[in-house]
Amino acid sequence: MELVLEWAPVSEGPAIDAEEARLVAASRDGDQDAFAELIDRHKARVFRLAGRFFLRREDVEDVAQETFITAWRRLSTYAAKAPFEHWITRICLRVCYARLSSERRREVPTSSQAPHATPNLVAAIDLERLLARLNPADRFVLLLLDGEGWSVQEIAERIGWTATNVKVRAFRARRRLRRILEERS
Amino acid sequence: MNHDDFRRLLRDRKAHVEPSPHFVERVIVNLPSSEGLAFAWAARRVIPVTLALAAVLAVAILVVDRPAPSQAATTTGSQDPLEWLLQ
Numbered sequence: 001m002e003l004v005l006e007w008a009p010v011s012e013g014p015a016i017d018a019e020e021a022r023l024v025a026a027s028r029d030g031d032q033d034a035f036a037e038l039i040d041r042h043k044a045r046v047f048r049l050a051g052r053f054f055l056r057r058e059d060v061e062d063v064a065q066e067t068f069i070t071a072w073r074r075l076s077t078y079a080a081k082a083p084f085e086h087w088i089t090r091i092c093l094r095v096c097y098a099r100l101s102s103e104r105r106r107e108v109p110t111s112s113q114a115p116h117a118t119p120n121l122v123a124a125i126d127l128e129r130l131l132a133r134l135n136p137a138d139r140f141v142l143l144l145l146d147g148e149g150w151s152v153q154e155i156a157e158r159i160g161w162t163a164t165n166v167k168v169r170a171f172r173a174r175r176r177l178r179r180i181l182e183e184r185s
Numbered sequence: 186m187n188h189d190d191f192r193r194l195l196r197d198r199k200a201h202v203e204p205s206p207h208f209v210e211r212v213i214v215n216l217p218s219s220e221g222l223a224f225a226w227a228a229r230r231v232i233p234v235t236l237a238l239a240a241v242l243a244v245a246i247l248v249v250d251r252p253a254p255s256q257a258a259t260t261t262g263s264q265d266p267l268e269w270l271l272q
Contacts, residue, residue, distance in 0.1 A: 032216060036209050043204045051200035060202040068212045126186060127194040147195040174188075181186065 020084050028075045039068050042085055046092050052147055053096040053140075063099060067092040089158055093144075100136040133180050138173035145170055 020041070026034035043064060050063035070091050071078075078087050131139055144150050152170065156163040186194075205211075 032213050035216070036213050039209045039212055043208060047202055047204050048199075051202050052198075055198075055200045057200070057202050060200055061205065061208070064204065064208070065212050065215065069215060069217070072216050123186070123190070123194055124198070127191065127198060130186070130191065143195065146192040147198060149196065177191065178188065181188065181191070184186070 017083075021080060024075065024078065024080060024084060027072070035068075035072060038071075038084065042088050043068075045085060046088060049089065049092050049148075050096060052143055053100060059099070063092065063095050066095045070095065086158065090160065093159055097136065097140050100140055103136070130177075130180060134173070134176060137169065138176055141166070141169045141173045142177065 020038070023034045023038050023041075027038060046064045046067050047060060050060045050067075054060050054063060067088065071088055074091075078084070134142070141155070144155050145152075150158070152163050152166045155161070155166045159166075161169075
C-alpha cells in the first residue's frame with residue numbers, strides 16, 4: 001500500500017501571532033537570521049516528533065534538518081492562515097514518512113539503541129522486531145495513533161488526509177499487527 | 186506480547202534527543218541560496234512554457250511550409266501551365 005502525503009493546505013486554526021508572521025515574512029525575503037529565529041522556536045517540537053519515529057540521534061537530527069530546509073524552500077507556499085507550527089509539523093511528518101519508506105530493511109536495534117524510557121529492555125527489543133515486520137505505512141499510522149496518542153481527526157488534520165482514509169489505514173495496520181501477534185503466540 | 190502491551194510499549198518508545206547546541210547554525214549553513222531557489226523556480230516555470238512555445242512554433246512552421254494541395258498539383262504536374270508561352 002503506497003501512502004502519499006499531499007501538499008494539501010493546512011487546516012485553519014488559531015491565527016499566526018504577529019511576531020511569527022514578521023519572522024515568516026522576513027524569511028521569505030531571504031533573511032536567514034529571521035529563519036534562524038523560527039528554527040529556534042520550533043526545533044524542540046520537531047525533534048520530539050522525529051524522536052517518535054527514529055531512535056538514533058543522527059536520524060532525528062537529519063529529519064529535523066531536512067524539515068527546516070524543506071520549510072525554507074517552500075516558505076512561499078505557506079499561507080499563514082494556520083499557525084506556523086501546524087505547517088512545520090506537517091513537513092516533519094512528511095519527511096519522517098519518506099525516511100521510513102526509504103529504509104530498505106529495518107534493523108532491529110541493539111540494547112544500546114533501545115529507547116531509554118523503557119524499563120524492560122527485552123520488551124523494547126521485542127517491540128522493534130514487531131515494528132520491523134510492519135510496512136512503513138502501517139508503522140507510520142500506528143506510531144501516530146498508539147504512540148503519539150493522536151486521534152483519527154488530529155492525524156487527518158495534521159497530515160491532510162480525510163478522516164475516513166486514516167480510519168481505513170489504521171484498521172488495516174491493526175489487522176496486520178494482530179496477525180503478526182497471532183503468528184508469534 | 187498482546188495488543189495492549191504493544192500500545193503501552195509504543196507510547197514509551199521515543200528517542201529523547203535534544204537539539205545539539207549548533208543545530209540552528211548547521212541548518213542555516215545548509216540552506217540553499219535564494220539565487221539557487223530563484224533559478225529552480227525559473228527552471229520549473231520557464232522551461233515548460235518555452236518547450237510548449239517551441240512545439241507550437243515548430244507545428245506552425247511545418248503547416249506554413251507545406252504547399253497547398255492545389256498549388257502542389259500545378260507545380261508538380263508533368264506540364265507547366267505556362268509552357269505554351271515558351272513554345
